Amino acid sequence: MLPRKTWSLRSAATALTLSIAAVGLSSAAxxxxxxSKPVExxxxxxxxxxxxTLVRTTANTIxxxxxxxxxxxxxxxxxxxxxxxxxxxxxxxxxxxxxxxxSPPIILVPLSGRSRFDHNDFTPIARLxxxxxxxxxxxxSPYQTINDLFDAMKENPSLSxxxxxxxxxxxxxxxxxxxxxxxxNAASVNYIAFSGGGEVMTxxxxxxxxxxxxxxxxxxxxxxxxxxxxxxxxSPERIHGPLADVPTYVEQGIDYTFDIWRGVMxxxxxSAEAVTYYQDLFARMQETDNWKESRDRLGWYDAYQNxxxxxxxxxxxxxxxxxxxxxxxxxxx
Amino acid sequence: xxxxxxxxxxxxxxxxxxxxxxxxxxxxxxxxxIGMLPGLGPISAxxxxxxxxxxxxxxxxxxxxxxxxxxxxxxxSTSSILLNAPGVAGTVATSFDGYPMARQGKAGKALAIAAxxxxxxxxxxxxxxxxxxxxxxxxxxxxxxxxxxALMILGLTAVVSLSDKSLVKGLIAAVFGMMVSIVGIxxxxxxxxxxxxxxxxxxxxxxxxxxxxxxxxxxxxxxxxRGDDNKGxxxxxxxxLKLSGAEVKEIAGPVGRSSVLGFFIGVLPGAGATIxxxxxxxxxxRIAKDGDTFGKGNIKGVAAPEAANNAACGGSFxxxxxxxxxxxxxxAVLLGALLVMGVTPGPMMMETRPDVFWGVIASMYIGNVFLxxxxxxxxxxxxxxxxxxxPLLLAMILIFCMVGVYGMNFNIFDLVMLxxxxxxxxxxxxxxxxAAPMILGLILxxxxxxxxxxxxxxxxxxxxxxxxxxxxxxxLVIALLSLTAPSLKKLYQKARTARA
Numbered sequence: 089m090l091p092r093k094t095w096s097l098r099s100a101a102t103a104l105t106l107s108i109a110a111v112g113l114s115s116a117a118x119x120x121x122x123x124s125k126p127v128e129x130x131x132x133x134x135x136x137x138x139x140x141t142l143v144r145t146t147a148n149t150i151x152x153x154x155x156x157x158x159x160x161x162x163x164x165x166x167x168x169x170x171x172x173x174x175x176x177x178x179x180x181x182x183x184x185x186x187x188x189x190x191s192p193p194i195i196l197v198p199l200s201g202r203s204r205f206d207h208n209d210f211t212p213i214a215r216l217x218x219x220x221x222x223x224x225x226x227x228x229s230p231y232q233t234i235n236d237l238f239d240a241m242k243e244n245p246s247l248s249x250x251x252x253x254x255x256x257x258x259x260x261x262x263x264x265x266x267x268x269x270x271x272x273n274a275a276s277v278n279y280i281a282f283s284g285g286g287e288v289m290t291x292x293x294x295x296x297x298x299x300x301x302x303x304x305x306x307x308x309x310x311x312x313x314x315x316x317x318x319x320x321x322x323s324p325e326r327i328h329g330p331l332a333d334v335p336t337y338v339e340q341g342i343d344y345t346f347d348i349w350r351g352v353m354x355x356x357x358x359s360a361e362a363v364t365y366y367q368d369l370f371a372r373m374q375e376t377d378n379w380k381e382s383r384d385r386l387g388w389y390d391a392y393q394n395x396x397x398x399x400x401x402x403x404x405x406x407x408x409x410x411x412x413x414x415x416x417x418x419x420x421x
Numbered sequence: 422x423x424x425x426x427x428x429x430x431x432x433x434x435x436x437x438x439x440x441x442x443x444x445x446x447x448x449x450x451x452x453x454x455i456g457m458l459p460g461l462g463p464i465s466a467x468x469x470x471x472x473x474x475x476x477x478x479x480x481x482x483x484x485x486x487x488x489x490x491x492x493x494x495x496x497x498s499t500s501s502i503l504l505n506a507p508g509v510a511g512t513v514a515t516s517f518d519g520y521p522m523a524r525q526g527k528a529g530k531a532l533a534i535a536a537x538x539x540x541x542x543x544x545x546x547x548x549x550x551x552x553x554x555x556x557x558x559x560x561x562x563x564x565x566x567x568x569x570x571a572l573m574i575l576g577l578t579a580v581v582s583l584s585d586k587s588l589v590k591g592l593i594a595a596v597f598g599m600m601v602s603i604v605g606i607x608x609x610x611x612x613x614x615x616x617x618x619x620x621x622x623x624x625x626x627x628x629x630x631x632x633x634x635x636x637x638x639x640x641x642x643x644x645x646x647r648g649d650d651n652k653g654x655x656x657x658x659x660x661x662l663k664l665s666g667a668e669v670k671e672i673a674g675p676v677g678r679s680s681v682l683g684f685f686i687g688v689l690p691g692a693g694a695t696i697x698x699x700x701x702x703x704x705x706x707r708i709a710k711d712g713d714t715f716g717k718g719n720i721k722g723v724a725a726p727e728a729a730n731n732a733a734c735g736g737s738f739x740x741x742x743x744x745x746x747x748x749x750x751x752x753a754v755l756l757g758a759l760l761v762m763g764v765t766p767g768p769m770m771m772e773t774r775p776d777v778f779w780g781v782i783a784s785m786y787i788g789n790v791f792l793x794x795x796x797x798x799x800x801x802x803x804x805x806x807x808x809x810x811x812p813l814l815l816a817m818i819l820i821f822c823m824v825g826v827y828g829m830n831f832n833i834f835d836l837v838m839l840x841x842x843x844x845x846x847x848x849x850x851x852x853x854x855x856a857a858p859m860i861l862g863l864i865l866x867x868x869x870x871x872x873x874x875x876x877x878x879x880x881x882x883x884x885x886x887x888x889x890x891x892x893x894x895x896x897l898v899i900a901l902l903s904l905t906a907p908s909l910k911k912l913y914q915k916a917r918t919a920r921a
Contacts, residue, residue, distance in 0.1 A: 172623070202606065246881035254608045255608070280879060286746035290744065309745050418611055
């Protein structure tokens with residue numbers, strides 16, 4: 089079975105305190121090391137996706153606020169759900185001028201046996217933000233609450249739940265984990281894998297699937313025209329902004345949260361001075377108005393962790409995801 | 422109607438702003454050049470533009486980027502026709518008759534037809550976008566997994582018309598293409614298929630690698646093997662650009678039909694310009710009285726796919742602009758760029774950002790005129806490439822293909838695959854296996870398989886889902902008819918002659 093209450097995100101207040109503390113600590117370290125040439129800032133995917141948006145938004149903010157003496161050059165290395173880029177970065181040990189955007193796939197993809205490199209092969213720099221998973225149905229759907237949907241899934245396990253990524257990846261884990269926490273067999277969820285959140289939305293609108301699971305941030309615009317309805321969001325508390333009306337799993341009696349976190353990592357063996365420099369840089373970046381404006385627009389929530397905390401967090405995530413994947417029968421070896 | 426008109430006038434007021442006019446021009450100009458270079462597709466070009474557009478007004482940014490996109494499809498026909506090396510995926514079908522025309526000394530005419538057909542296809546699709554985009558979003562969502570499966574089946578029936586000599590060899594080629602299409606990670610189970618444990622194979626084999634291999638590279642190999650025996654061909658002549666009245670009449674029907682077909686295919690997320698152009702080509706081949714001359718330099722074989730792919734490109738803006746959903750890899754980049762520029766695309770974008778919606782649509786009218794005006798005068802210049810001495814020309818094709826393929830992912834492995842598919846293409850040529858059905862299998866195979874499995878997963882394994890859904894049922898009936906009609910016709914004629 090799934091571990092029930094998994095882990096939950098530190099509140100925004102904690103993150104804020106942490107980042108302020110980090111800024112305070114940084115002044116001494118700043119003098120030690122600064123990048124001497126442009127930083128290769130890699131999105132391990134094609135333009136247009138979550139990693140790419142993170143890389144470009146943070147690079148733009150750093151430039152606009154003049155936070156670094158050098159340029160952060162956004163580079164796309166697509167392929168294998170990230171594994172092509174990871175293999176390249178892993179070869180570049182001790183490079184202090186290389187960073188990449190990361191999120192749960194850095195753990196999920198290796199666990200399912202599709203990457204030789206996992207989070208232990210890289211240096212955590214900072215966790216930056218989180219998004220949440222959200223379950224949507226069409227406005228005319230009979231399911232009013234997430235429990236209606238889960239009850240119906242108990243009656244009829246063939247009820248189709250669409251997600252925007254392959255079996256065993258984020259959307260699947262998010263919804264199967266919730267179903268497990270609600271007392272269903274996680275492996276019995278009839279998860280239909282589409283190639284992207286956009287396809288899930290068109291199939292949901294067309295009534296081809298019973299429900300869809302996607303990122304909360306990208307769903308807010310989709311909810312605007314009233315054709316779709318959100319049943320549950322995976323945040324610990326209700327989120328602010330356009331999705332304030334959407335109830336959490338927790339308040340509907342399901343002890344479950346799930347974070348789609350995103351952060352930054354570097355190659356293995358990066359110098360401690362460089363790690364300190366970058367983690368403080370990102371902490372300072374998250375304090376700027378420019379960042380806050382972009383963050384709100386993109387539906388992200390600040391979830392800063394420095395290198396050390398992020399490293400521990402990644403290990404916890406590894407444990408969590410291994411157990412979910414093994415419940416789903418998708419764990420490699 | 423009047424409402425669209427006044428909205429369009431509003432759109433023009435944005436698109437005709439001198440700075441936006443400049444962006445349209447730069448966009449279509451850059452797009453044409455990118456399209457002409459084999460392999461260098463609109464995705465990489467758009468990625469390069471994201472930092473440039475970041476500080477722009479969103480409507481200007483999208484006007485610029487959309488110009489690059491449809492400009493690339495417009496210009497992509499050039500290298501298909503001149504070098505048998507498709508510039509972008511959507512122009513593969515153009516080479517079927519465009520390249521034979523160039524070899525017959527009619528390169529100028531082929532390029533001119535491609536330009537006119539692209540212009541008409543592009544313009545018809547903008548009119549469609551303007552008048553019925555919101556309505557079309559309903560068409561886009563009405564296609565679920567069973568409907569896509571049925572559409573892919575209908576598309577596959579084109580194998581019959583694309584296999585010129587031996588149907589069996591055509592079917593073998595199509596099956597091979599479908600096998601290539603399933604290389605990579607299977608979405609439904611997360612399992613790797615035919616990847617040989619290679620990281621480079623996880624995402625499958627890129628369509629353009631295969632297309633450039635079996636068309637351009639195989640052509641180079643064939644020319645090398647045959648030595649200089651094609652001196653008799655009028656390779657150097659470009660021929661006239663002018664179309665006779667009869668020719669205009671001849672292509673008018675195919676251009677009109679393929680524009681409409683291409684537009685509707687483009688509206689469907691996941692289908693797009695490549696499938697649109699193949700369907701347009703095979704539809705015209707079947708309708709035409711001289712269908713057997715398709716593939717040997719028929720002007721309709723150039724006009725139909727070019728009208729269809731440009732119309733499909735316009736159609737692909739429907740899901741993006743009306744639902745905020747990308748229908749293809751290229752529109753996904755556009756969506757990402759809009760996000761970075763501060764616009765969240767969604768179903769309400771038409772209301773919340775009319776400047777973006779109508780500005781882009783109006784700019785497409787202007788962009789299409791620019792493209793025609795840009796491309797026509799350059800045809801004699803560009804076609805001069807055929808004047809190059811043959812060794813130089815072959816070397817150029819090789820370099821274009823390699824640079825283009827390497828430029829997609831900056832991965833040497835792709836070059837190895839290019840060579841592999843070049844050799845496969847050569848073997849296919851030597852043994853009379855047609856390349857077009859293989860490419861068709863490759864385009865349709867993955868989507869067909871995914872759709873079938875999704876549909877069956879939704880229905881709990883019940884196959885009747887494919888005939889319970891009216892759209893799916895009709896598409897399957899049309900597919901069945903298109904397969905059986907020729908034989909039925911023959912049977913009927915035989916019966917009549919026997920009686921007489």
